[in-house]
Amino acid sequence: MKHDIETLAKLKIERHEPPTEVKAKKQASILRDLIVFLIGTVSGAAGLSYMESDFDLESAFLQPLAVVPDTGSQPTKNQEANAKDVSEELAPSAVTKAAAFVPTSAALEATGYVRAPRRIQAVPQIGGKVEAVFFDIGEHVEKGDILASLDDEYAQIAHDQAKLTLKREQAVLSETKLSLELAEAQLERNRLLSNKGLLTSRTLQESEVEVAILNTRFLAQQQATKLADANLRLKALDLKKHLVRAAFSGVIVERFASPGDYVSPTSSATQSGSNQGLATLVDTSSIDAVVDVSEKLVSQIQPGQSVLVSGNGADIPDMPGRVSKVIPMVDRGRATVKILIKLDEYDARFLADMGVRVRFFSSTNISNQGH
Template sequence: MTRILVRTLLLFLSALAIINYLNACGKNGEAKIVEKEENVLIPVEVAKVVQDDISAYITATSTLQAEEEAEVVAKTSGIVQQIFVEEGDRVTKGQILAKLEDEMLAIEVERARAELLKLEHSFKRDQELFEKNLISSEQFQNTRFQYEAQKAAFEKAKLNLEYAKIRAPISGVVAVRYIKTGNMVKINQPVFKIVDFDPILANIFVPETEINKVQIGQKAQLRFDATNSIVYEGYVQRISPIVDPSSGTVKVILYVENRDQKLKPGMFARVKLLYDTHQKTLLIPREAVITEDDITMVYTVQDSQAIRKPVKLGYSTEKMVEILQGLSKEDLVVVVGQNSLKDSSKVEIVNSTSLNLGQ
């Protein structure tokens, strides 16, 4: 009986020793895993906080319009005899664009001239007779009225002959030709359209809540898909004095120089209207900023450790964002890999050469 009790006690003590040994091994393994995890460095790319200028813009879209354009109309009727210009040709004010048949008009001028000479002779004769009291005042006035009426008819005939030459009312480019040789045109019928491409206008519509940021002469930048996104400069020429009640916007007219003639009426433009600039302010790349639980923050790197910092943002562009609070110049912010970080994570900077960090 005593031997059985001793054996049972030895088995119990052995089992207890094994359990204690296994527990000790487990704790050591976990400690090693934790230690290993703490030694893992997360690769990141960083950028320096820089100090530079940043501007704020009102953005809008627009369709270009010519400042001057004119529908050229026929001032007399007739058949088109000659056309001297084609679409795309540049013309100057007063240049002859086309000519109507004018033989009958020239004959009418000569007939009116002959009739005028006849009545002029009659007028001078009756004037002499009237001064000698040889004819009545009524007869002299009748002759004078006929002479004056014929003078007007002669001037009208000459004007109609001149109107057979269709001239450009403005300088610009022929945008549309509506007629062909041999066509019959009537008075006031459109025959050409002329557009002046320089300068050119862009109309934008600014929300009434932002119109106080717009002033006459304010600079604007315009980009066009058709010109490979070349930036054209413009400025605010006019601001409408009223608000459109249906849209809550105010019409703003931009003046855009177009000396190279590459901009055309009807082109679609993306407009940025500069209204403020912060100089020598802190800037970081947009991709460095993350938002968690409505808190805007970035990760900075100090001594191979990621530090999470809340920041206050200001103006932004397509690539950069202004930092009003939370960072200092020359701080390093994480721009790649920040989504894998948590506060105090160990990191390895993989773009130190390009940043000249000396690490």
Template sequence: MKIERNAKAQVPGQRSRRRKWLEIGLAVLALAAAAVFISRQGGGKAEVETVTVSQAYPSQNYTLLNATGYVVAQRKAALSSKATGRLEWLGVLEGSRVKKDEVIARLENRDVSATLGQAQANIKVAQANLEQGQAELLDAQQALKRASELLAQKFIAAASYDSAQARYNKAKAAISAQRAGIAAAQASAQSAQVALDQTVIRAPFDGVILTKSANVGDNITPFSSAADSKGAVVTIADMDTLEVEADVSESSLSRIKVDQPAEIQLDAFPELRLAGVVSRMVPTVDRSKATLLVKVRFIDHDPRVLPDMSAKVAFLSKPVTAGDKAAVTAVQPSAIATREGKAVVFVVADGKLRQVAVSSGRKVGELVEVGGVKPGDKVVANPDAKLHDGQPVSVAKK
């Protein structure tokens, strides 16, 4: 019996274990390949692109030009007193509505008030002097009459008559001086009244208080920049004169004219559309921006409109009718498909398609008016013929 020493020893069951591990490895590779394939294919779901159903306004069909700007008040004033003094009383806050000539604030005015009282007292003194002068004039007039009668009867000398005549003339002249004194006293009182009125701040027109720049106790010095002093006390604006100032490129000026209808949209309230009209065009071009300032007046007024709000202006070829003021539901025309002779869209919800019949209407800009869906719905863009109701889909990432 011969033993081969160079031959490899064979362990029992070794071949079966190698085959088993090979089969496991091939299965893992197959599963990995299947997972990659499934992930690339979206889990077997069709991949679609979607668009959003939105709201559109019919006025887009006759919009000639769009511009941006800000709301400003045509009539606006910073109120202060002509006098200098300490603010004693302030009767308004930001947002307060005031009427014309309503007292808004008052400075300390005891000194000016005392001067007015003294001037009014001087008027009474002058009036009393006039009354005394009138009494003296009446007495001199009667004495002159008696002297004239006695002189005619030669009971008195001519010198006595001349003395009575001089007294009468002097009393008459005193009346003129006393009346002039009354006029001077009245003028002084009027000057004191003006000085007193200058310590009171009144509203120059009906409006709303926009800002409050001073508080009670502040020194008001309107014509000086002294330290720790204030100029204007409040700022007021007439809300009935609000308008939008928009910059329009000079290359687009041919599409705008005075009294042209416009539609104003506020950034703060996108759903609010207000009618306006071009009131005037400032006849100066900004050379640095190559734009012209166009002012659009509000026709529709809303209490929510405030100065310095951002606004968009659509310049129109015709006024917006009542039927075109409301927004309509619209979608891109490419999202509408035909199934069995009917217009439909495919709404994507919860990873599945829902076929919805729609009624299409007029075009609104680049969109088309539809019924049967609501704004915010996600619908398939450019649906192909293979899509059907209830089909699971995945939305393509843009």
């Protein structure tokens, strides 16, 4: 019976002392409150709020704590040392991480899209039927590359005719020049004979009149030859107009025509299909961003102000930039003002018309925020 009483006494649970797991959870809760207090103090001194940052408290600070087994009502020296090491190891590193990842405070944010300033529709200078297309959507072309050719049968015939006309005029000019040279030589001999009294004055006058007539005819033929040459150059230009070339280096983002379609020089870039031009060409190496800012906040934005541009895509990094222009006009329907943003660096992952989010900063140095 005595042994039974001693056994029951050992199994007795002291209600005033919490179990081991309860004590561990209580220690973790106290430590967490202490860390949050320290972080709030550091962030408050910097004029920032840790809640605005992307810093994850639970993943950075609330790591699983080592549970110290309870061997009695009083902890041993080893238990006190282990608990002290855990507290000293977690608290300083948590404060350091919080201070390192707090971002610069942004004045405001706005949404917009990526703009390609150099964007044109490739259309011919004259109307006609498409004979061949030498590009496809998504292809990169260089300045001067032939994109398409139009039916040039009539233009080619006119060009050949002008070339023949020029050759005929040149032949007549050569003949007239030779006749003039012979007449001038004959006039010179007649003058020598007239000075010696071997030639009458009437014959000398006739030679002089002939030279004058041939000289006038030669001058007229020179003008006719120049006119024929100018006409040939015009026909050559008309022939070139049947070739559509790239105005600058870029990427074909839209294709509107195929062989057999009829296109005109008055095509609109906003429409597609037959009779609506050939393609849309975009210079992807010169892009910027356009965002809409409320007219109430536009006074906070100045040209040259630092910004951070975020694109839609997991693999697109934040890119630093500057405010290029503040368009001095308000959209009455939306009560917004357009702001042009120039990226500091070119990144091919920013595509034309892609949606972006822009953060405007009061500080001009955000190079560390873009990565």
